[in-house]
Amino acid sequence: MVTILDTVKTAPKARHPEKANRPDNPIQRKPEWIRVKAPGSPVYKETQGIVKENGLFTVCEEAGCPNIGECWSKKHATMMIMGDTCTRACAFCNVKTGLPAPLDPNEPENVALAVEKLGLHHVVITSVDRDDLKDGGAEHFAQVIRAIRARSPSTTIEVLTPDFLRKDGALEVVVAAKPDVFNHNLETVPSNYLTVRPGARYFHSIRLLQRVKELDPTIFTKSGIMVGLGEERNEVLQLMDDLRSADVDFLTIGQYLQPTSKHHPIIRFVPPDEFKSYETIAYTKGFLMVSSSPLTRSSHHAGEDFEQLRANRAKKLAEARG
Template identity: 50%
Template sequence: MSSRPDWLKVRIPSGENFFEVRRILRSHGLNTICEDAMCPNIAECWGKHRTATFMILGDICTRACAFCAVTSGRPTEYDLMEPARVAGAIAELKLQHAVITSVDRDDLEDGGAMIFAETVRQIRKLDPSVKIELLTPDFQGSLQSLKTVIDAGPDIFSHNIETVRRLYPTVRFKSDYTTSFGLLKAAKAMNPAVYIKTGIMVGLGEEKDEIAGLLQDALEAGVDILTIGQYLRPSRKHAEIKKYYHPEEFAQLRELGRRLGIRWVFSGPLVRSSYHAEDVFGQMIHNGRTDEIK
């Protein structure tokens, strides 16, 4: 691909807030997807909004998705005290909307569901008013693991589809498109009051009709919130970028999702699953519709 277009260029992380957020995270011994996945929005989220997306259950993933910068391999034992440390960092950062994700832990019988649930409990123990968004792996399709997470009472349950069905064998070869959508549908059935969220990347070689099919599948699975962003290649060993979508094309995808009936669609070059998560949720609750964040 040609060089990265101007609309994908971001500023270098700096400033007092950025380094204060990093200090707090380090002091609690925590990982973030912001750093491990090389998120392009880290300067804005840490430096401007003083927020981060916590990554629990270690920093080594049992899968090796072709798009992801997170280290893959054999994880170490998980830390039973991690949920309390996450809660402590959230309190110190004074967050009112916390996003928690994790590496895949296929080595664990429950996929890490118990730690997700305990993290919710520890956060609520310190501050019951915090809104909690969980972005989980697929738990290998385990409905018991899913129930453990949903019963903990997150405000938003999220699991990313990432790409169209055809590309799963090359992009998410250890995952399954049908299993992932089944997880989202089951989560909504377990607790209809929980907002269901998913996210996809574009630029991996998908066709427009395939994206439309994915959006229809999302609607039928009960997805309330959908994010669409540009895939950015972490290194040369990762999947190639086949296309850079123009901001106008992201606007078209947003309109497509809206026409199909998905309640909230956030589509833009730098949109990621947890991008502006607190603002999005707040506007959803108070205004009923907002999908203009780019």
């Protein structure tokens, strides 16, 4: 297994053939505040075994998440459904690009079984982009949600979905399955989309999140961005306003880490005090929950954050009633 600690040294060049023609961008040495210990605890290995036994992929491994050691040592894993091959080639992402395999009809049940074995109180389900599918994989998401509910009815479910661009009716299918949290990441400010997220459209993603609330106001909505990609501070603040206009509840902000020399370079390591400033401002703009730190990732501490999110909503409703 390749982790963020050794990705730069060992990731095979063949993993990203679609990025071969990109210029080499030297990997910057990480500052002290963003370094993590290599994984390897007994519980980590147990989690790894359960994932492998059920033939599952996790974004923890595929995206080289720096928090994998911590999360897997607590039996927390973010399941990545619909294979390990994405139809897009975003400049920041370490998931391989190509023509994906057909969907595995057994995957929903295998994911549900792994959730049951891990004893998860809260699970995050994400996926690769599947632009090759008529519905972008929406029905597969719904099947996974239903399978988890059947085996582990008390487990709360968070989905981190693609944008379902040009997939009419797809969002409605996922929302109808009633996940507890619907997450879709903006990833970066709109001025970076052509170079960082060229296959996506910023305002489509904003509208997607807004539409979730229109369809089911009880579902929590969430989005996240990376900083250090050359964004300006005022652009981040405008993005916050755009998300609040869509009534998004939860914002995550983390430091971008460059997976390989063929990926987008790190323009800047943002110091912890700036993350704290973003957090303070985001709360003043009305987010129910904000996680902003160098190592913040969408699903890091997702279970604990969900409990706090639920408590914050209840408090806000009580205050509104007077």
